[in-house]
Amino acid sequence: MRMEDMVLVSIDDHIVEPPDLFEGRLPAKHQADAPKYVPGGGAAGTGAWLFQGEETGYAGLGSVAGWPQKEWGIDPVGYEEMRPGVYDVAQRVRDMDANGQQTALCFPTFAGFNGMSFTNSSMDEDLTTAVISAYNDWHIDEVAGEHPGRFLPLSIVPTYDPRAMVAEIERVARKGVTAISLPETPYGVGLPAFGEGEYWDPVFQALCDNDMTLCLHIGGAFRLLQRPATADVDDLVLLVSQLSAVATTDLMLSGTLKRFPDLKVAMSEGGIGWVGFMLDRMDRYQTNQTWADLQVGEPGMTPTDVWRKNFLACFITDPTALLTRHRIGIENIAWECDYPHSDSTWPRSPEMLWDELTKAECTDEEVNAITFENAARFFRFDPFQAVPREQATVGALRARATDVDVSAVSRVEYRRRWEAAHAAV
Numbered sequence: 001m002r003m004e005d006m007v008l009v010s011i012d013d014h015i016v017e018p019p020d021l022f023e024g025r026l027p028a029k030h031q032a033d034a035p036k037y038v039p040g041g042g043a044a045g046t047g048a049w050l051f052q053g054e055e056t057g058y059a060g061l062g063s064v065a066g067w068p069q070k071e072w073g074i075d076p077v078g079y080e081e082m083r084p085g086v087y088d089v090a091q092r093v094r095d096m097d098a099n100g101q102q103t104a105l106c107f108p109t110f111a112g113f114n115g116m117s118f119t120n121s122s123m124d125e126d127l128t129t130a131v132i133s134a135y136n137d138w139h140i141d142e143v144a145g146e147h148p149g150r151f152l153p154l155s156i157v158p159t160y161d162p163r164a165m166v167a168e169i170e171r172v173a174r175k176g177v178t179a180i181s182l183p184e185t186p187y188g189v190g191l192p193a194f195g196e197g198e199y200w201d202p203v204f205q206a207l208c209d210n211d212m213t214l215c216l217h218i219g220g221a222f223r224l225l226q227r228p229a230t231a232d233v234d235d236l237v238l239l240v241s242q243l244s245a246v247a248t249t250d251l252m253l254s255g256t257l258k259r260f261p262d263l264k265v266a267m268s269e270g271g272i273g274w275v276g277f278m279l280d281r282m283d284r285y286q287t288n289q290t291w292a293d294l295q296v297g298e299p300g301m302t303p304t305d306v307w308r309k310n311f312l313a314c315f316i317t318d319p320t321a322l323l324t325r326h327r328i329g330i331e332n333i334a335w336e337c338d339y340p341h342s343d344s345t346w347p348r349s350p351e352m353l354w355d356e357l358t359k360a361e362c363t364d365e366e367v368n369a370i371t372f373e374n375a376a377r378f379f380r381f382d383p384f385q386a387v388p389r390e391q392a393t394v395g396a397l398r399a400r401a402t403d404v405d406v407s408a409v410s411r412v413e414y415r416r417r418w419e420a421a422h423a424a425v
Contacts, residue, residue, distance in 0.1 A: 003362040004395030008101045009372040009383055011152070011314050012217070012268045012336035014113075015106035015143065016060045016087040017135075019079065025134040029373040030127050034134075035110075035118075037042070039078065048080035049117075049139045051131070052124060057110030057117040060086060065340030066407040071247060072342040074233065080418035081411040086340045089143050093150055097401035100350045100394030101337055102372070103383050105152040105215075105269070106143070107181060111135060113217040114181040115156030116189055129158045133168060140175050148386035152379055154179040154215065159191060162199055166206045173210035178379045179266070180212055183220035185248040195254030204260045213312075213379055216247050217268035244270025245278045247278055248311065252282070252296040261298050264378060267313040268335060270341075273321040275313060275328045279304045308332060311376045316343055322360035329367055334375045347406035352392045 022034035035051040042048025043053050047311030058076035063399065079087055085095035096104060107113045112120075115384060118128055118135075144151040155172040157165040157180060182203075184190045192199040207214055221243040229237050244267045249259040251257060251265060282303035286294045297306035308329045314336040325333060335353060338344040339384045345352045357367055376383055383392060390396060 001367055002395075003314045003350050004100075004366060004398075006100070006350060006354065006394050007372040007383065007389065007392050008099075008150070008335065008337070008349065008353075008394060009103040009375045009381075010101060010337040010339075011105045011266060011312070011334045011375045011379070013104040013106045013282045014063075014090075014109055014341060015089075015139070016063055016079075016082065016109045016182055016340070017111070017138075018087055019059070021138055022057065022131070022224070025138060026130055028066060029190070030130045031126055032367060033124075044076045044078065046076045046081075048076075051118065052127070056120075059339070060109055062342050063109070063162065063340045064342050065344060065346055066406075066409055066414075067411055071411055074237070077411070082414060083340065083409070089147065093147055093406050094401060095339070095346065095351075095406075096150065097397045098404040098406050099337070099339075099347045100393040101346075102113060102342045102387065102397065102400045103150055103152055103375075104337065104339070105154055105179060105375075105379070106139075107154060107215075107217055108135070108156060111156060113268075114159075114183045115221050116154075116159065116183060116220070119159050120189075123160065125160060125164070127157070128160075128165055129168075132156055132158050133171070136168070136172050136177070140172065141349045142179060149383060149392075151388075152375075152381050153177045156181055156418045157203075159183070159186070162202045166205045167205070169206040169210060169212065173212060177383065178212050179215050180207060181215045181217060183222060184216035184218065184243065184267075185221040185250060185312060188221045191328060193254065194251055194256050197259065200256075201259065201350075204263055207264075208260055209264045211264075211380060213264040213266050215266045215268050216244070218244060218270050223247060241270045242274055245274040248278065248307075249282075252303060253294075257297050257310055258295065261309075263310060265311050266334075266378065267311060269316075269338065270313065271321070272318050272328055272333055275307070275332075276321070279307055279327070312374060315343060317356060319356045319359065322356055322362070325362070325366070325370075325406065327358065330369050331374055331377075333370050334378070335371050340356045 019037035035049050039047050047059045062074040062076045063086045083093040111117050140153045144153040155177045157168045187193040217242050296303050314334040339346045371412045
């Protein structure tokens with residue numbers, strides 16, 4: 001296999017929502033109360049979304065794709081300084097072509113990776129439930145629906161009410177959605193822990209009934225990290241991926257996977273380096289500390305067995321972990337791009353990924369599993385249903401995007417272009 005022959009399906013990217021997202025999307029009784037984007041608003045002065053009288057979220061956090069690296073960060077940024085592909089879906093597809101990337105599963109931005117920005121606002125539950133459904137319909141019908149094969153739709157749910165969550169899961173399942181985002185450690189954001197069956201079990205049952213995947217993106221467990229007052233943002237960025245091990249342990253030890261042995265869980269943006277150690281520790285504990293009678297799955301299953309059956313983890317770059325891929329499980333590893341964040345490898349994802357895969361001496365079969373087959377299986381997605389495979393490779397996509405400029409452009413220049421375009425209008 002050559003690098004150009006790879007098919008890249010990312011199971012962790014991010015979508016920055018356009019400012020007109022809710023126009024005409026809500027029932028008439030709620031339209032006036034829809035979330036609204038305020039240019040220059042918010043504590044950062046970069047523009048913010050307001051909902052039910054509160055600042056709900058920023059237009060873009062760390063949306064640095066296309067900037068010179070010296071300008072990168074994780075701070076909020078307004079539309080006028082972003083690369084257009086960050087918020088314009090048609091341009092996003094062109095940026096994916098230039099990166100040789102066939103498909104993206106995109107987490108929200110201003111709504112929060114798991115929709116918690118909506119549910120944390122002062123509560124009118126009827127309004128919030130309608131807003132969440134409208135958000136999901138935009139993602140399903142416009143983002144994914146208008147670009148077949150390029151986006152794997154992801155939905156959020158009203159986490160304040162198990163019955164409402166179940167209703168939304170069943171509604172979006174009928175529209176073809178196979179991925180739902182929830183907080184990775186709900187007790188870290190003021191919700192019951194996953195082990196509290198009365199609250200979450202109906203949700204897990206609905207996911208299993210509809211063969212949908214639970215996506216747990218890093219970020220929901222930030223509050224579990226107690227850092228010294230002198231700690232900088234580096235502490236958070238470097239440590240947060242390790243919280244995926246906490247979230248995985250929570251699910252395994254809570255009995256959730258004994259009650260729901262068919263629940264599929266995707267650990268998003270946490271990398272894969274922690275997996276081998278966690279499994280070694282849990283397997284040894286189960287066999288050595290027999291007095292504790294640890295059972296994480298169905299009778300006779302080890303923690304490794306449960307991991308292999310129920311979980312998928314993804315990485316941006318993880319050269320050391322790829323050397324231990326057989327311990328992690330070839331079928332449990334997927335790739336991610338993380339566009340448009342500072343961790344993203346865009347627009348050189350194929351080169352960087354290929355370098356790591358070849359240094360790890362991955363076979364062609366392993367490359368295909370990691371780059372698209374595992375994601376397609378786990379999310380019940382056929383990347384070639386709308387786009388033939390020969391047109392979905394790195395080489396084919398890039399060949400039709402030679403006119404896309406991927407050179408670094410200062411945020412100041414993007415602002416100048418924005419102002420010029422809007423002045424002309």
